[in-house]
Amino acid sequence: MNRVVRFAVSFQFLLACAGVPAQAPPTQPPARVQTAAVVQAEFxxxxxxxxxxxxxxDARxxxxxxGRVVEIAEVGSAVRKGEPLARLDDAEFRLRERQARADLSRIQAQLDLVRKQEERYLTLxxxxxxxxxxxxxxxxxRRMREQDLDAARVALEQARLRLRQAQVRAPFDGIVVERLVEQGEYLALGAPVARLVNTGALEVRTRAPVTLAGRLRPGDGVTLRVAGRSSAHRLDVVVPVGDEASRQLELRFALTPDQAAKTGLAVGAAVQVGVPSDEPRRALAVPRDALVMRKEGTHVMRVxxxxxxxxxxxxTGAAAGDLVEVRGALRAGDRLVVRGSERLQSGQRVSVADGGTPAAVAATARPRP
Structure with missing residues (x-):
């Protein structure tokens, strides 16, 4: 019996010494990723x-x-075009309107009497x-009475106009951001009542050296940078007159409500604007989502x-919309991972979910004649 036990133990020892491998773990499946191609773009x-x-x-x-102010809109209130911002005491204007209506009725009655008299005189x-x-x-x-009637009608229209003007109405949709007069104060003719700002009609205003006046045109591309994120836009206004003190000219471009919402921009926000200062050059570009930024540097994952x-x-270099200029061991057409690269390791197999989506080319400058 002892011999059998010793044989079994010896057999197991020999198997262990022979290095018979255990069952291998299952192979890790390929990582599913989305890709985009390296392209040539103009920067x-x-x-x-x-x-x-x-x-x-933005208006005061x-x-x-x-007149005396009896009502005024609160700061922060939203008003529509044509709605009242403030109301003045209109008691005097109502009395004038009543007087004008009475004068018109009196003159109309006198004219009717003269016309009847004219008909009788014709017969006689x-x-x-x-x-x-x-x-x-x-x-x-009769002709004088007709002229008096026209004048009375004008006087009535003037009285009604003054009555309407006792309400200061909003010239456009907006937000009341400042009250420039308070209830009970006397408002002089032409004095501002409130500052009204349309927060749905935003634009960016910046300045560029006057030396760029011959290069910049409406429609040229510019880059807006906010909190480290960039977006492409087109110039709407290039004021071709430089300021004598600063030697700079003004540039403007619009922001849609969606663009303002995505960037969280509001009136008065400070931004950085990149204006083309030379002719564009062609360079390799990759989508911004392909860049993996680490402490040791930036890299991309090529398939x-x-x-x-x-x-x-x-x-990395300049940016044009969602594309970023890159310098490295890449060629146009290389497929780069744009989704799923966060935990991807070099040498790991991947499964391309989209078959390689080419990146869109974003131009930063319009070709010049």
């Missing part, structure tokens, strides 16, 4: 300048008449009872032959 050297977000509709709304002249001179006098009086991830260090 122009940029002159960076500070800019400010402003509203295209003034009163057209003078035909019958030879009175002379034509008397008829001429009645006709002249090499056999669908294997390969780490490629790169240096």
């Amino acid at each position: 122009a050297p940029l002159h960076w300048a500070p800019g400010t977000v402003a509203s295209r509709e 709304v003034a009163a057209e008449i003078g 002249v035909r019958d030879g009872v009175i002379s034509g001179a008397q008829l001429d006098q009645v006709i002249a009086e 090499a032959e056999g669908d294997v991830a390969q780490r490629v260090p790169v240096d």
